[in-house]
Amino acid sequence: MLINCVAYQDGQKLDDIPVEEISDYIQRPETFVWVALRDAKPDELAVMKEEFGLHELAVEDASRGHQRPKIEEYGDSLFVVVKTIECRDGEVAVGEVDIFVGQDYILSSRDGETQQGFLGVRARAEKEPHMLRLGPAFVLYALMDAVVDRYFPVLDMLETELEKIEELIFSRGKQRDNIERLYELKGKVTTVRHVVVPLMEAVGRLHGGRVPSMCQDTQEYFRDVHDHLHRISASLDTIRDTIATAIQVNLSMTAIEESEVNKRLAAWAAIFAICTAFAGVWGMNFKFMPELEWKYGYPFALTVMVSVCLYLYRRFKKAGWL
Structure with missing residues (x-):
C-alpha cells in the first residue's frame, strides 16, 4: 500500500x-x-x-x-x-x-x-x-536513526523487568517462578540482540574505510547511528551477564533452602532415632533386665527418653538446624 x-x-x-x-x-x-x-x-x-x-x-x-x-x-x-x-x-x-x-x-x-x-x-x-x-543518503540516515531510537524504550523495558525479578530473588518459595521469568527475559534479550548486532556490523560499512559513494557526505551521521547501536549492544551484554548471575544466585538460594530443609529433617530424625533406640532396648523384655520389675521403671524410661530428646533439640536449635 x-x-x-x-x-x-x-x-x-x-x-x-x-x-x-x-x-x-x-x-x-x-x-x-x-x-x-x-x-x-x-x-x-x-x-x-x-x-x-x-x-x-x-x-x-x-x-x-x-x-x-x-x-x-x-x-x-x-x-x-x-x-x-x-x-x-x-x-x-x-x-x-x-x-x-x-x-x-x-x-x-x-x-x-x-x-x-x-x-x-x-x-x-x-x-x-x-x-x-544531501539527498537520499540523509533520508536513509533519518530512517535508520528513527528505528534505532525506538530500540531504547525496549531496552528500558528489559532493564526494568530484570530489576523486578532481582527484587524477588531472595523471596522464599519463588525460586521456580524466578527461574522461569529469567529464562523468558533471556529469550527477549536474545531476540533484541539478533536485531541489533547484525545491523551494527552493517552500519559500520557506511563510515570509515570504503564507503558507498552516495554516503560520502553523511559518514558522521552513520557513525552516530553506529555509536547508538554499540551502546545498545553493550547494555544487552550487561543484561545477559546479569541474568546469568541472577540464575546462578537463584539456583544457589534453592540449594541453600534445600540444605536447610535437609538439616531440619536430619535433626528430627536424630531425635526420633534416640527414642527408637531406647524403646528398642527396653522393649526386649529379657527376664533379667534390671528395670523390668522395678516399680518406677516405666516412668524412668520415659523420663530418660524425653530428657535426651530435649537435650538434642536444644543442641540442634543452638546450632541453627531447627
Whole structure:
C-alpha cells in the first residue's frame, strides 16, 4: 500500500506526485523522490522496480521478507534491511523495513508488524532543508536513526523487568517462578540482540574505510547511528551477564533452602532415632533386665527418653538446624 510519494529538489519539497511520474522527476537535476510503502505487494514492487530500476535480487528479498539486518550494494544503489522492535503487552514484537536507496530516490517498505510509521521522520527532515540537500543518503540516515531510537524504550523495558525479578530473588518459595521469568527475559534479550548486532556490523560499512559513494557526505551521521547501536549492544551484554548471575544466585538460594530443609529433617530424625533406640532396648523384655520389675521403671524410661530428646533439640536449635 502506498503511503506517500514526494519529490524534493535542492532540499525543498516540490509536491506529492503520482507513481507514474516518478521517472520524470528523477531526471531533473538535484531532485530525488521519496516513496513510502506499507505491506508492499509484488505488483507494487514490480512498478517501483520499473520506475527506479531496482535490482531484481533486492526486490526478491523485499518480496520474501524475514531478512537478516543487512546493507547490500548493487552498483550505485543500496538495499538496506533494518528490523524494528516494539513493546506490546510486555512482549517484544519484531518488524521489518526494507529500504532501496539510489542517487535520486529512496524507497522504504515496512511490514504490518511495524505499527509505528515514519511520518514524523519525513516531517523532521522537511524542517531541515539544508540536510535534505544531501539527498537520499540523509533520508536513509533519518530512517535508520528513527528505528534505532525506538530500540531504547525496549531496552528500558528489559532493564526494568530484570530489576523486578532481582527484587524477588531472595523471596522464599519463588525460586521456580524466578527461574522461569529469567529464562523468558533471556529469550527477549536474545531476540533484541539478533536485531541489533547484525545491523551494527552493517552500519559500520557506511563510515570509515570504503564507503558507498552516495554516503560520502553523511559518514558522521552513520557513525552516530553506529555509536547508538554499540551502546545498545553493550547494555544487552550487561543484561545477559546479569541474568546469568541472577540464575546462578537463584539456583544457589534453592540449594541453600534445600540444605536447610535437609538439616531440619536430619535433626528430627536424630531425635526420633534416640527414642527408637531406647524403646528398642527396653522393649526386649529379657527376664533379667534390671528395670523390668522395678516399680518406677516405666516412668524412668520415659523420663530418660524425653530428657535426651530435649537435650538434642536444644543442641540442634543452638546450632541453627531447627
